[in-house]
Amino acid sequence: MGCRRIEECFNGLREREEKGLIVYLAAGDPDLETTALLVQAAVEAGADMVEVGIPFSDPVADGPVIQGAYARALARGVKVAQILEMCADVRQRVQVPLILMSYYNPIFRYGPGGFTRDAAAAGVDGLIVPDLPLEECGELLRHADSRGLALVPLVAPTTTEARLAAIADVARGFVYCVSVTGVTGAREEIPPDLENFMLRVRRHVRLPCAVGFGIAGPFQARRVAPYCDAVVVGSALVAMAAGVPVGEREALARRVELFVCEIKEALRQFWGGLEVAGV
Amino acid sequence: MSLPDERGYFGPFGGRFVPETLMPALEELAAAYQEARQDPSFWKELDYYLVHYAGRPTPLYFARRLTAQCGGARIYLKREDLNHTGAHKINNTLGQILLARRMGKKRVIAETGAGQHGVATATAAALFALECVIYMGEEDMARQALNVFRMSLLGARVVPVRAGSRTLKDAMNEAMRDWVTNVRTTHYLVGSTAGPHPYPVMVRDFQRVIGEEVRRQILELEGRLPDVIVACVGGGSNAMGIFYPFLGDEGVRLVGVEAAGEGLETGRHAATLNCGRPGILHGAKTYVLQDEDGQIQLAHSISAGLDYPGVGPEHSYLKETGRVTYTAVTDREALEAFLLLARTEGIIPALESAHALAQAVRLAGEMPRDAIVVVNLSGRGDKDVQSVAAVLGGEKNGLPTH
Numbered sequence: 001m002g003c004r005r006i007e008e009c010f011n012g013l014r015e016r017e018e019k020g021l022i023v024y025l026a027a028g029d030p031d032l033e034t035t036a037l038l039v040q041a042a043v044e045a046g047a048d049m050v051e052v053g054i055p056f057s058d059p060v061a062d063g064p065v066i067q068g069a070y071a072r073a074l075a076r077g078v079k080v081a082q083i084l085e086m087c088a089d090v091r092q093r094v095q096v097p098l099i100l101m102s103y104y105n106p107i108f109r110y111g112p113g114g115f116t117r118d119a120a121a122a123g124v125d126g127l128i129v130p131d132l133p134l135e136e137c138g139e140l141l142r143h144a145d146s147r148g149l150a151l152v153p154l155v156a157p158t159t160t161e162a163r164l165a166a167i168a169d170v171a172r173g174f175v176y177c178v179s180v181t182g183v184t185g186a187r188e189e190i191p192p193d194l195e196n197f198m199l200r201v202r203r204h205v206r207l208p209c210a211v212g213f214g215i216a217g218p219f220q221a222r223r224v225a226p227y228c229d230a231v232v233v234g235s236a237l238v239a240m241a242a243g244v245p246v247g248e249r250e251a252l253a254r255r256v257e258l259f260v261c262e263i264k265e266a267l268r269q270f271w272g273g274l275e276v277a278g279v
Numbered sequence: 280m281s282l283p284d285e286r287g288y289f290g291p292f293g294g295r296f297v298p299e300t301l302m303p304a305l306e307e308l309a310a311a312y313q314e315a316r317q318d319p320s321f322w323k324e325l326d327y328y329l330v331h332y333a334g335r336p337t338p339l340y341f342a343r344r345l346t347a348q349c350g351g352a353r354i355y356l357k358r359e360d361l362n363h364t365g366a367h368k369i370n371n372t373l374g375q376i377l378l379a380r381r382m383g384k385k386r387v388i389a390e391t392g393a394g395q396h397g398v399a400t401a402t403a404a405a406l407f408a409l410e411c412v413i414y415m416g417e418e419d420m421a422r423q424a425l426n427v428f429r430m431s432l433l434g435a436r437v438v439p440v441r442a443g444s445r446t447l448k449d450a451m452n453e454a455m456r457d458w459v460t461n462v463r464t465t466h467y468l469v470g471s472t473a474g475p476h477p478y479p480v481m482v483r484d485f486q487r488v489i490g491e492e493v494r495r496q497i498l499e500l501e502g503r504l505p506d507v508i509v510a511c512v513g514g515g516s517n518a519m520g521i522f523y524p525f526l527g528d529e530g531v532r533l534v535g536v537e538a539a540g541e542g543l544e545t546g547r548h549a550a551t552l553n554c555g556r557p558g559i560l561h562g563a564k565t566y567v568l569q570d571e572d573g574q575i576q577l578a579h580s581i582s583a584g585l586d587y588p589g590v591g592p593e594h595s596y597l598k599e600t601g602r603v604t605y606t607a608v609t610d611r612e613a614l615e616a617f618l619l620l621a622r623t624e625g626i627i628p629a630l631e632s633a634h635a636l637a638q639a640v641r642l643a644g645e646m647p648r649d650a651i652v653v654v655n656l657s658g659r660g661d662k663d664v665q666s667v668a669a670v671l672g673g674e675k676n677g678l679p680t681h
Binding site: 056057058059060061063067071074079080103104105106107108109110130131132133134135136153154155156157158159160163167178181182183 | 456
């Protein structure tokens with residue numbers, strides 16, 4: 001399905017007049033079985049897309065919450081191949097797009113050809129690689145295209161007009177807009193220049209735009225929604241799983257479900273919900 | 280020599296593997312450096328500070344007693360330890376701080392392992408009144424307590440890094456996270472020839488003064504070029520600095536020395552070029568110590584400055600082309616060389632430089648008496664005295680008493 005599943009996902013959102021919720025989970029914290037359960041819980045609660053993070057030893061784009069999750073997962077010995085197996089397993093049970101987030105070295109080590117082949121076979125639809133900018137993405141893009149996988153690019157508030165135009169040209173699936181100049185992690189405030197940033201992005205990008213980094217819950221999601229097609233919630237969910245014993249994974253899944261429900265509700269109400277109901 | 284290419288590649292190595300947030304800053308930095316590089320007034324100002332502030336040129340010193348002890352080639356020491364702040368690091372920090380000022384940056388950040396680059400950065404920042412934050416692994420802060428205090432004295436804020444191995448690699452991660460957050464106001468003053476383009480080429484250019492002086496000095500002293508030049512390699516800046524002006528001289532053997540830690544066979548080492556595989560770390564494609572899954576492995580060395588699982592991309596290229604030979608020296612051998620130089624020449628070398636020295640001693644002994652070996656004595660060892668005392672103190676008769 002790949003790119004097409006992502007396209008259909010955004011088409012559906014547009015028809016239903018709601019903003020999408022992309023949920024990010026760090027694979028393997030506290031273990032892969034729990035991650036699989038949380039993916040399913042999030043989807044049942046209304047997540048429109050799920051991003052699964054492959055742990056990396058040196059995650060330079062991530063704040064302390066995701067760093068911690070990666071370190072715990074690696075300490076337990078989580079391997080890339082096991083994460084792909086988990087994706088294949090989850091794919092049997094959920095229909096939403098699955099995106100793998102990975103720093104480039106694990107993909108490079110695996111081999112971009114083999115990685116995209118195995119990811120596509122596991123039912124993965126797209127890839128996000130935070131340390132692979134436009135200038136370096138050629139090889140992975142070729143392989144991803146050949147498997148129908150969307151290589152989703154990131155843009156940041158510092159991205160220049162010229163870069164936005166060039167990135168828009170090679171974007172697949174959607175464009176991931178980093179809301180702040182900074183690392184991942186929940187934040188209280190929505191950056192004041194977000195509107196300008198998103199206006200700049202929209203001038204160049206035809207594909208749907210998702211906004212991520214710093215969106216901690218329904219409040220921020222509602223604030224960001226007017227500017228984008230979907231919001232990404234990551235660290236806030238990863239923090240919920242931090243330090244939870246595997247024996248309590250069912251209870252954790254219920255908490256995740258509630259949280260996801262709340263955010264998704266905010267995104268549904270935003271577009272039509274409240275105003276339309278009031279007419 | 281036209282490497283790197285415009286994308287920052289040395290053959291297959293180098294490039295820019297960083298978050299998009301940083302790409303415009305790297306483009307801006309590359310452009311500013313390109314402009315400064317062609318501006319004679321930039322080099323004139325740098326030269327002024329190198330001479331009158333840092334104390335260049337540093338001597339090329341004939342180590343008479345060390346040579347006699349080895350019974351072979353004539354050993355010369357390039358005395359980078361005599362620079363202001365005690366190591367070659369100041370060459371690069373002065374260059375980059377002038378560039379940062381030119382770019383209008385008000386704040387500089389840096390990572391440091393042994394603390395030498397941190398001290399050199401704090402020094403240059405004090406000199407030009409820039410705000411300065413240094414990231415240092417908690418483990419290294421314990422190993423190099425003296426340098427931590429020096430940085431504080433110089434007005435820098437030293438931020439302990441508690442992630443991962445709590446050493447240089449993690450300090451560099453944290454510095455990159457700071458840069459991602461404060462990129463508009465801040466210059467990241469990378470201390471080695473590692474990192475994304477243009478750092479490897481820029482740091483090399485600021486360090487090549489070492490090799491250029493050696494060439495001039497050895498021609499004056501011996502009337503010919505050396506047979507071998509030896510330098511230690513962590514990230515690789517002192518080695519690139521002394522090697523670079525000799526890359527075209529086929530008769531000059533270039534030897535890079537990595538840290539073999541407790542021995543290459545133990546897995547506890549920092550010998551990236553000897554034992555690693557190509558990968559991506561800290562923004563560059565280069566040799567990396569990593570596992571099957573592409574996770575970066577922990578390096579180990581008695582010397583905090585060599586304790587790094589990556590290496591500058593140009594070194595990876597020079598390994599592949601065969602122009603430079605990369606060997607490795609254990610903690611134990613480095614300690615022996617550390618003591619040997621102290622006893623024979625009255626010079627206490629940095630533990631990093633002691634690795635190069637150990638290799639040079641090994642080589643010189645097998646070479647004829649008219650051969651010439653130059654060692655880059657990249658730093659002085661005052662900072663290491665405590666940790667060496669801790670190691671030797673635990674061993675009865677650890678100190679030779681001849």
